Amino acid sequence: MRFLQSRVIKDGGRGIAALADGILGCKCAGGEGSLPRPASRSIATTCRAVMLPRFGGPEALQLRDNVEVPDLKQNEVLVRARAVSINPLDTRMRSGYGRSIFEPLLPLILGRDISGEVAAVGASVRSLTVGQEVFGALHPTAIRGTYIDYAILSEDELTQKPKSITHEEASAIPFAALTAWRALKSTARISEGQRVLVIGGGGAVGFAAIQLAVANECQVVTTCGSQSVDRSLAAGAQQAVDYTAEDIELAIKGKFDAVLDTIGGPETERIGINFLKRGGHYMTLQGEAASLADRYGLAVGLPAATAMLMKKQFQYRYSHGIEYFWTYMRADSEGLVEIRRLSEAGRFHIPVDKIFLITQVREAHEAKERKQIPGKVVLKFD
Ligand SMILES: NC(=O)c1ccc[n+]([C@@H]2O[C@H](COP(=O)([O-])OP(=O)(O)OC[C@H]3O[C@@H](n4cnc5c(N)ncnc54)[C@H](OP(=O)(O)O)[C@@H]3O)[C@@H](O)[C@H]2O)c1
Secondary structure, eight states: OEEETTOBOOOTTSSOOOSHHHHSOSOOSOOTTSOOOOSBOOEEEEEEEEEESSOOSGGGOEEEEEEEOOOOOTTEEEEEEEEEEEOHHHHHHHHTTTHHHHGGGOSEEOOOEEEEEEEEEOTTOOSOOTTOEEEEEOOTTOSBOSSBSEEEEEGGGEEEOOTTSOHHHHHTSHHHHHHHHIIIIIISOOOTTOEEEEETTTSHHHHHHHHHHHHTTOEEEEEEOGGGHHHHHHTTOSEEEETTTSOHHHHOOSOEEEEEESSOOHHHHHHHHHTEEEEEEEEESOOSHHHHHHHHOHHHHHHHHHHHHHHHHHHHHHHHOOEEEEOOOOOOHHHHHHHHHHHHTTSOOOOEEEEEEGGGHHHHHHHHHTTSSOSEEEEEOO
8 A cells, every 4th residue: 555645635725634644653743833724634645455357356456455446526425435245236247247338448447345444535525524434335336336445425325333332243234225225215214113025134234124124113024044033033923934835825925015036036926926015126136227237238128128117017017016126225424314314323234244354355255246244244454
């Protein structure tokens, strides 16, 4: 990692404050009684990152030094990473999912989630200051991800880290929780007393959805593997059906206002749609935009995906009287703050099953992909 003392960041005299005190291990000039210091501070200009120069298996990931840290835009925040979690999107992107979008942009830096400390802020950032512990997540199509010592996120993608949990625990939360938030709060607009079915409550997004629905005083039913039944019930689900042992269509009674389908296969879609009341919302996480674009190219694939989505929406409205959605994670600062509050109140968490060092990123991807570790895997920065 290289630090350049004389680098000037035009930040209007505020904002960009550096890690000089902490990282360079020295006190910069400009203390009380000295002349006012100019708007230039020392920050990292290069750092370590896990680069993806080509699509492939875990061996395609390369830990490199001297990766450039670009200047911040006005609304951006430089975050010194302490922990990042591995999402299924990371392993899928590494293997080539979304290649129609990402191939021309290689090399990529994977990673959506982050927990760390604010190292510098752009000129218009008001809600965060240097040194604060923060957590947050990048949107699904970001090409400069979080597997890097210094990640760049926009202000609305970050908030203060819950004080009660570690960086490793915090890094497991944002991407999954904001995906669940997008579905349940922004799309279905769940409210007290409604019935919510979460298909796949054993995964990170599904478990986040159970906790968000319970926090909104909904009645929650979920399907999950046997090892996740007790955890789902402890989180407040009224019923947790082991999909490996039971017929979920027989085990679950009554209709629902909202169904979040984290699996999104033809069978779970059929079951989920049939469980909805008229006017209910079905949301799948397996939208087809990227896969159709990969298959047919962006120019044909994206319009084909739009047409497919509209056709399904029309068909299900006509046949079942329900609303059908493809849900994609989006940054939502209000949602992230609410998730932090729930976490601090002890009402929201995503269990971390295994922590690797960032230098072991290949082993971590391999373990996650081979399903050797059922739950969340986190990469820790040394
Ligand atoms: N569209 C978006 O923006 C977006 C955002 C985030 C995630 N995703 C996608 O959503 C999916 C879930 O993500 P995640 O982060 O929650 O993954 P995850 O933590 O790896 O969870 C996956 C879980 O699904 C469960 N499962 C598998 N088959 C099932 C079935 N037939 N019925 C019920 N549960 C089943 C398993 O839980 P058990 O242990 O209980 O068997 C597994 O642990 C992934 O495909 C991911 O790519 C999409």
